[in-house]
Amino acid sequence: MSSSLDNARIDQLDKHGFLFGKKLAASMSPLLHSTVYKGLGLDWEQLRLDSDDMDLFLRLIKHPKFYGASVTMPNKVSIIPHLDQLTPECLAIGACNTLFIRHDPSDGRRLFCGANTDVIGVRESFVQNISDPSLYENRPAMVIGGGGAARSAVYALHKFLGATQIYLVNRDKTEVEAVINECLLKGYGDKLVYLESVKQAEGLKEGLGAIVACIPDLEPVTEEEKTVRRIIEVMLSKGRGAMLEMCYNPCPFTALGRLAEKKGWKVILGTEAMVWQGIEQDKYWTGLGGEELPVEEVKKVIGERVRRLAEGN
Structure with a gap:
């Protein structure tokens, strides 16, 4: 993610997020979220960060255009000590799959918050x-x-x-x-x-x-x-x-x-669990309710990808 090509891509976007974990090549998460953003008319993108380098990730999320991240294995537990706030589910489960941003009402500074939408x-x-x-x-x-x-x-x-x-x-x-x-x-x-x-x-x-x-x-x-x-x-x-x-x-x-x-x-x-946890993530990131997100289009796009996998394509 430190290459000039990646930085150029980030500069082109209004906002960007990350899929942070290992073995991400086949993940449908970026496809799901790009479908949401396209449906909403947002120039946003989720970028793959195939890494367990926490220091790198913590530097990248300070970018002013960063909106949040999907956190996957092996980073779901190790990310927690670096977060400012946790949702009740995230705290109870002890694993974070969603990083989102809120602002401190007293001074406006960014707060990096953790949720667990897997549940x-x-x-x-x-x-x-x-x-x-x-x-x-x-x-x-x-x-x-x-x-x-x-x-x-x-x-x-x-x-x-x-x-x-x-x-x-x-x-x-x-x-x-x-x-x-x-x-x-x-x-x-x-x-x-x-x-x-x-x-x-x-x-x-x-x-x-x-x-x-x-x-x-x-x-x-x-x-x-x-x-x-x-x-x-x-x-x-x-x-x-x-x-x-x-x-x-x-x-x-x-x-x-x-x-x-x-x-x-x-x-x-x-893929069903992936769809519903992903929709929940975009509720955190966009601030919109589920009824405002293009859920049916997401289901259609992911369903088509599953059909192609079933056919061996």
């Missing part, structure tokens, strides 16, 4: 795609993974989606223990249960209503990864519900999604 993405993925909420409300749920996205999923299932219990499945026990301890400390961990073994999964009598998968689309290699896959298979066989597959990069059609579909589950693609 809105999870919530709206179920609300917008499942016509009968009794499929997942007042039923147990399961979250696969142990990172920032998993924390967002736990929060959404607990606060918005009516989960009676939330099972955590992950290859790394210490990550799960950290999630449970943090959620307990912040007041929403009482429903969490670590689902550690196939035998434990087989012993559960009640099936799941919702699953949120927050792991990369990779074939299991280690024994721990193979155990996770077997636990998932057992839980998918205990009933029918809806599964949100958060992984959409580089492709939203994953092995876990195919497995769930074979078991009769409704599978929600991760």
Whole structure:
């Protein structure tokens, strides 16, 4: 981002933001936001910053034309100490995916604020795609993974989606223990249960209503990864519900999604969560309400990209 070409691009725009993280080449985030800005007639752009260099990022956001950033892995947690304010969701989850700007009313200085819109993405993925909420409300749920996205999923299932219990499945026990301890400390961990073994999964009598998968689309290699896959298979066989597959990069059609579909589950693609969390981000950045943003056009553009991926293009 320090090249003269990039600086020239920034100079051409009225405002610019960043997508700050690693492995961004296939991300649809810039496409989503450019669709919003085009629909609003704004000469804005979200630029990819493929980096985990926090010092560089903190210098770049001081630019007077900077409006905000999408923050992705591995920067969602490390950005928090550098922010002036956090929204309640961001504070509770302990991960930030959205940086936005407000101004101090006393002296007008810029305040760099953090939000977590991933939780809105999870919530709206179920609300917008499942016509009968009794499929997942007042039923147990399961979250696969142990990172920032998993924390967002736990929060959404607990606060918005009516989960009676939330099972955590992950290859790394210490990550799960950290999630449970943090959620307990912040007041929403009482429903969490670590689902550690196939035998434990087989012993559960009640099936799941919702699953949120927050792991990369990779074939299991280690024994721990193979155990996770077997636990998932057992839980998918205990009933029918809806599964949100958060992984959409580089492709939203994953092995876990195919497995769930074979078991009769409704599978929600991760691009749905991406759309709804992105719309929430643009509400922060533009100051407009959701009804003022070109939501249908965003859904159309992202849907077309998904269709092309399904066709192998």
